[in-house]
Amino acid sequence: MTDSGHNRVAGANEPLVRFENVQKTYDGEILVVKDLNLDVERGEFLTLLGPSGSGKTTTLMMLAGFESATHGDIILDGKSLKTVPPHKRNIGMVFQNYALFPHMTVHENLAFPLQCHGVDKSEQESKIDAALAMVELTGFERRRPGQLSGGQQQRVALARALVFQPQIVLMDEPLGALDKQLREQMQIEMKHIHENLGLTFVYVTHDQSEALTMSNRIAVFNDGIIQQLDDPETLYEKPKNAFVAEFIGENNQLLGTVKDVSGDRCTVELASGEIIKALPVNIGGVGEKSMLSLRPEVITVEPGSDNSCDDIHTATVRELIYMGDHTRVRVETCGNEDFVIKMPRGSGGRSFDVGQDIKIGWHSQDCRALDAA
Amino acid sequence: MASTAETDVMMAADGVPLKIKLRRAERMRKIWALGLIAPLFIFIVGGFIVPIISLMTLSVEDPELNEALPRTAEIFSQWDGEGYPSEEAMLVFAEELSTADRGEFGRVSKRLNYDISGFKSMLKATARASDELTLLPADQILQGFIDIDDDWEDQAYWRAIKGASSAYSDYYMLWAVDLKRDGETGEIISVDEGRAVYVEVLIRTIEISFAVTILCFLMGLPIAYLLATLPTAKSNLLLILVLLPFWTSLLVRTTSWLVLLQNEGLVNDLGIWIGLWNEPLELVRNRLGVYIAMTHILLPFMVLPMFSVMKSINPWHMRAAASLGAPGWKAFLKVYMPQCMPGVGAGTLLVFILSLGYYITPALVGGPDDQMISYWIVQNMGRNANWGLGAALSLILLVLTMVMFFIYNRFVGIDNLKVN
Structure with a gap:
C-alpha cells in the first residue's frame, strides 16, 4: 500500500503529533501504556483500535491533556505539550457520551468554543451556520440536546468539535451509543467530512469494522503496546502477530511446532500430527511454537486439480449456517473443531450433510505462521 | 359463559357498557389509592391545616369587649367618635361593668390596656364603683366617671373602647407591623417610636x-x-x-x-x-x-x-x-x-x-x-x-x-x- 489515501499537507513532512517513549501508569505498579512511539501524520485519519484496557483511550486522553504522561513527551506541531493545559492545546474532541451541555441550545453549544477562542460575533454566526450545514442540522439551533435523538446529538458534538477549526480532532468511541444502521451511516459521513476538511482525526474504537471503514491507518493496541500500525488492507491481509490476526476479522488458528524454515516457507507440525506449509511471518527458530492463521475466505472446499492449492486436508462437516450472502461451514480438521469456512452464495451450490467428510485446501502463502500468543 | 355475555353486551349496546366497565375498574383503583393516602390526609388536615387556620383567624379577631360587654360594644360601635359617647352609652357601659363576669372582665381590661397603659387599673376602679354609677342621672354620668378617675375626661379612653368594639378588626395585624388606627380619624398611622419593634x-x-x-x-x-x-x-x-x-x-x-x-x-x-x-x-x-x-x-x-x-x-x-x-x-x-x-x-x-x-x-x-x-x-x-x-x-x-x-x-x- 502507498500513501494514496493520506491527505498530506504539501511541504509539511514533519508529523503533526509525535509520541516519544510515552509511558503511563495510574497506580505506580502497572503500566497502562508501555513505551509508546507513534507519529500522527498531518491530515490523516488514524484509528487507535484495541480491546478495553489496551491503553488506547489513555493515549487519547494524554494527547487531549486530561491525563499526564508518566514518562516521555508528546509533541504537537513541533512543541512539547508537557506544560500546555487542555484548554490551550487547540484540540477538538468528541466524547463517547457526546458531553453536550444540556443547559445550552445547539447554537449556544457551538458558540461556546468560539467565545472561548475570542471569535467575533459576526464571524461566530457564519461558522456555526457552516458547521451545522456540514452535519446537516440546519434549523436545529434553538433545540436543546435533550430534544435531539442520539444520532443528532452525535452530529452536534461533531460540529462543536470542528467549529473552532482545531489542529486535530480526537474522538473517543463517538458512535458507541448508536444503533448499527445509524452507526454505519455516520461512519461514512465522518469519512466524508474528514476527506472534505483535510483535518487530522485521531479516532478510538474497539470496533474493528469501524476502524477498517474509516481509517487511513490503524494502530492496534493490546496490553499497552501498539501491536501493528498499518493501513486497513495490510492490517487485515498481513497481520504481523496472532493478536492482530485474531482481533481484526475472523481467523482459524492452528497451534503447532516449527519443524523447518527454508526461504519463504516453513513447515509446522500440529499436535494432531499434520504437517502444514506456511508463510513464516513472526516465528522463532525450529522447535518453537507457532500459531497458524487462516482467514475463512481463503479456504477452498473440494479443490479441483486446476486449483493451485498446495495444502489439502480432510475435514468433517460439523455445522452449516446460512447467512444469506454466504454459508458458514464449521468443520473439524487438523485437531480444530471450530474451523470455519465461508462459502459465497453460488460457489458451486454444494450442500453438505453434517458428519460428511470433505476436502479443503489453501495456498500455503495464505497460511501465516505467527507467534504462539 | 362470561365471555359470550360480554361479547353480547359489546355488540348490543354500541360500546357504552364497555366504558362503564372501564370506569368501574378505574373506580376501584381510585378508591384504593384514596384509601392509601387517607390517613395522612386526615392527619394533615386535622393536625396541621385546621389548627393553622384557626390560629390565623385569631390575628383578625378582637372579641374581648364583645364577649364581656356585648351591649356596650354594640352601642359604642354606633358612636362616631366625636366628643364623648352619648349618656345612654355610658350608662350601658356602667351597667355592664357592674354585672360582668370576672374572667371576661379581666380579658377586656387587658385588651384595653394594650391601647393605653394604665387603662387596666382605671377600669378596675371604675368597675368597683359601677353600682353607684348606674344610679346617677343621665346628665351626671360623665362627671361620675371623672370622679372615679380624672383620666375619663380624656376622650382617648372612650375612643379606645370604641376601637375594641368590633368582633373583627385589623388591630393586631397593624400592631404586628408597628401601625395603629388613629383614635380620632380612624386613619392608619405609625405607633409611637418607643413601641415600634x-x-x-x-x-x-x-x-x-x-x-x-x-x-x-x-x-x-x-x-x-x-x-x-x-x-x-x-x-x-x-x-x-x-x-x-x-x-x-x-x-x-x-x-x-x-x-x-x-x-x-x-x-x-x-x-x-x-x-x-x-x-x-x-x-x-x-x-x-x-x-x-x-x-x-x-x-x-x-x-x-x-x-x-x-x-x-x-x-x-x-x-x-x-x-x-x-x-x-x-x-x-x-x-x-x-x-x-x-x-x-x-x-x-x-x-x-x-x-x-x-x-x-x-x-x-x-x-x-x-x-x-x-x-x-x-x-x-x-x-x-x-x-x-x-x-x-x-x-x-x-x-x-x-x-x-x-x-x-x-x-x-x-x-x-x-x-x-
Missing part, C-alpha cells in the same frame, strides 16, 4: 436569614463539589461527617456552640494561648454567635440538595469545556454552575425558609438585638398571653415564607427543585 424584628429576621443562606452557600458549595467528585469510599466518609451533626439534637448543637464560643470557651482560650488575640473576644450573645451557630446547623440542608444535583452532572462536561478552549474558571461558571442551579435553588430556599422560623438558636446564642420574629411570637403567645398579636406575627411569617417560595418558583421553577 416589629418592623425592625421583621427586617432583622430577613437579614439574618439572608446572611445565613449566603454563608451556607459559600461554605456548602466546595463541600458539595468535593462530595460529588471524590471517589465513593472517601465521599461516603465525608457524607457521614456532613450528616453527623444532622443526627444530633438542635439544642445540643446550639449549647455546644455556646460552650465553645463563650468568653472562657475553647475558642477564646485557644486564640489567647496561641497569641492571636489578648482579650477574650465577644463571640457569643451577639450576631456573630447567631451566624456561626445557625450556619453550622443549617449547612446540611444546603449541602445535600447541591450534592445530589452535582452528582448527576456528567463529569465529562468539564473536560469537554476544556477541550473547547475554556479555562477552568470559565468551565466552572458557564458549564458546571448553571447545571447546579436546581440544587443551589433548593438548598438556598430550604435554608432561607428554615432560617426565617429560627427560634432556639438565636434565643440561646444571640443577644437581645438578635432575636428573630419567632422569638416574639413565642413571647406574645406565651409570656404576654397576647394571642392576637402572636397570631398576626405568625401570619406575617407564613406570608413571608410563601412570598419567598413564589419568588423562587418564578425565577428557578419549582419543577427544578431537587432534594435527593
Whole structure:
C-alpha cells in the first residue's frame, strides 16, 4: 500500500503529533501504556483500535491533556505539550457520551468554543451556520440536546468539535451509543467530512469494522503496546502477530511446532500430527511454537486439480449456517473443531450433510505462521 | 359463559357498557389509592391545616369587649367618635361593668390596656364603683366617671373602647407591623417610636436569614463539589461527617456552640494561648454567635440538595469545556454552575425558609438585638398571653415564607427543585 489515501499537507513532512517513549501508569505498579512511539501524520485519519484496557483511550486522553504522561513527551506541531493545559492545546474532541451541555441550545453549544477562542460575533454566526450545514442540522439551533435523538446529538458534538477549526480532532468511541444502521451511516459521513476538511482525526474504537471503514491507518493496541500500525488492507491481509490476526476479522488458528524454515516457507507440525506449509511471518527458530492463521475466505472446499492449492486436508462437516450472502461451514480438521469456512452464495451450490467428510485446501502463502500468543 | 355475555353486551349496546366497565375498574383503583393516602390526609388536615387556620383567624379577631360587654360594644360601635359617647352609652357601659363576669372582665381590661397603659387599673376602679354609677342621672354620668378617675375626661379612653368594639378588626395585624388606627380619624398611622419593634424584628429576621443562606452557600458549595467528585469510599466518609451533626439534637448543637464560643470557651482560650488575640473576644450573645451557630446547623440542608444535583452532572462536561478552549474558571461558571442551579435553588430556599422560623438558636446564642420574629411570637403567645398579636406575627411569617417560595418558583421553577 502507498500513501494514496493520506491527505498530506504539501511541504509539511514533519508529523503533526509525535509520541516519544510515552509511558503511563495510574497506580505506580502497572503500566497502562508501555513505551509508546507513534507519529500522527498531518491530515490523516488514524484509528487507535484495541480491546478495553489496551491503553488506547489513555493515549487519547494524554494527547487531549486530561491525563499526564508518566514518562516521555508528546509533541504537537513541533512543541512539547508537557506544560500546555487542555484548554490551550487547540484540540477538538468528541466524547463517547457526546458531553453536550444540556443547559445550552445547539447554537449556544457551538458558540461556546468560539467565545472561548475570542471569535467575533459576526464571524461566530457564519461558522456555526457552516458547521451545522456540514452535519446537516440546519434549523436545529434553538433545540436543546435533550430534544435531539442520539444520532443528532452525535452530529452536534461533531460540529462543536470542528467549529473552532482545531489542529486535530480526537474522538473517543463517538458512535458507541448508536444503533448499527445509524452507526454505519455516520461512519461514512465522518469519512466524508474528514476527506472534505483535510483535518487530522485521531479516532478510538474497539470496533474493528469501524476502524477498517474509516481509517487511513490503524494502530492496534493490546496490553499497552501498539501491536501493528498499518493501513486497513495490510492490517487485515498481513497481520504481523496472532493478536492482530485474531482481533481484526475472523481467523482459524492452528497451534503447532516449527519443524523447518527454508526461504519463504516453513513447515509446522500440529499436535494432531499434520504437517502444514506456511508463510513464516513472526516465528522463532525450529522447535518453537507457532500459531497458524487462516482467514475463512481463503479456504477452498473440494479443490479441483486446476486449483493451485498446495495444502489439502480432510475435514468433517460439523455445522452449516446460512447467512444469506454466504454459508458458514464449521468443520473439524487438523485437531480444530471450530474451523470455519465461508462459502459465497453460488460457489458451486454444494450442500453438505453434517458428519460428511470433505476436502479443503489453501495456498500455503495464505497460511501465516505467527507467534504462539 | 362470561365471555359470550360480554361479547353480547359489546355488540348490543354500541360500546357504552364497555366504558362503564372501564370506569368501574378505574373506580376501584381510585378508591384504593384514596384509601392509601387517607390517613395522612386526615392527619394533615386535622393536625396541621385546621389548627393553622384557626390560629390565623385569631390575628383578625378582637372579641374581648364583645364577649364581656356585648351591649356596650354594640352601642359604642354606633358612636362616631366625636366628643364623648352619648349618656345612654355610658350608662350601658356602667351597667355592664357592674354585672360582668370576672374572667371576661379581666380579658377586656387587658385588651384595653394594650391601647393605653394604665387603662387596666382605671377600669378596675371604675368597675368597683359601677353600682353607684348606674344610679346617677343621665346628665351626671360623665362627671361620675371623672370622679372615679380624672383620666375619663380624656376622650382617648372612650375612643379606645370604641376601637375594641368590633368582633373583627385589623388591630393586631397593624400592631404586628408597628401601625395603629388613629383614635380620632380612624386613619392608619405609625405607633409611637418607643413601641415600634416589629418592623425592625421583621427586617432583622430577613437579614439574618439572608446572611445565613449566603454563608451556607459559600461554605456548602466546595463541600458539595468535593462530595460529588471524590471517589465513593472517601465521599461516603465525608457524607457521614456532613450528616453527623444532622443526627444530633438542635439544642445540643446550639449549647455546644455556646460552650465553645463563650468568653472562657475553647475558642477564646485557644486564640489567647496561641497569641492571636489578648482579650477574650465577644463571640457569643451577639450576631456573630447567631451566624456561626445557625450556619453550622443549617449547612446540611444546603449541602445535600447541591450534592445530589452535582452528582448527576456528567463529569465529562468539564473536560469537554476544556477541550473547547475554556479555562477552568470559565468551565466552572458557564458549564458546571448553571447545571447546579436546581440544587443551589433548593438548598438556598430550604435554608432561607428554615432560617426565617429560627427560634432556639438565636434565643440561646444571640443577644437581645438578635432575636428573630419567632422569638416574639413565642413571647406574645406565651409570656404576654397576647394571642392576637402572636397570631398576626405568625401570619406575617407564613406570608413571608410563601412570598419567598413564589419568588423562587418564578425565577428557578419549582419543577427544578431537587432534594435527593
